Amino acid sequence: MTYIKSDPEFDQKWVALADPTRRAVFQLAAGKGKSVQAIADQLPVSRPAVSQHLKVLHDAKLVSVVLKGRQRFYRAQPAGLASLRRWLDEYWSEALESFAIAADEEEENKND
Amino acid sequence: MTYIKSDPEFDQKWVALADPTRRAVFQLAAGKGKSVQAIADQLPVSRPAVSQHLKVLHDAKLVSVVLKGRQRFYRAQPAGLASLRRWLDEYWSEALESFAIAADEEEENKND
């Protein structure tokens, strides 16, 4: 078995959130929902850059849009984080449930 | 406020796990701990590539190493996922605690 199980939707979410600027966009869009301009105003990048980031986030289903006249209100969609959370928990829980690991950890870190 | 709060250690973890191959490396190193060769054997990339991925993961404190003779056993360190989990939960919980959002969601997705 020399291949990697690929899940494009899942990968997209990781890639989308790996960029700090894009993560900031996501955070700014959390809660209330903001126009592109409003988001760009709070960031050190151009307005088109924000548009591009929003496209990536939208494709990854991490934000939703509402059209209001000539404005577009983007809002973070926390539900889109579900698969990432599940992945993390899969490995996270290993750490908690196993005392054996904690014990070995010390042994290992001597040569680390 | 036109800057982004930067946390290099935190960013590193995101970047490290955003790559599918590197995520596969991390997963293969979960639980038992494997030699570089053993990991490379299960992936469609070269052994040096795996070494490079492991360096990134190690720098991000997502794996630990144990030296045993000429082998190096790498093991995933779930504790390294803590900060990511906390970040996710911050936005994840918003979704769960607020019924208002769920209601608005429908309204919004009409124009989506």
Add this chain to the structure above:
DNA sequence: ATTTTATGTAAGTCATAACTTACCGTAAGT
């Protein structure tokens, strides 16, 4: 109707990241 305002998108630049092959050091086995 003309002019703003809000946004998307195209085109170009530049840095970086994910590979590869080649090479080096070092521990084990003979």
Add this chain to the structure above:
DNA sequence: ACTTACGGTAAGTTATGACTTACATAAAAT
């Protein structure tokens, strides 16, 4: 001692991604 196995690292290639400025479109305001 010599050879083989393990793994890090250097160098080079290539794709991609995060920006920018310039342009295009459509709704609102005058």
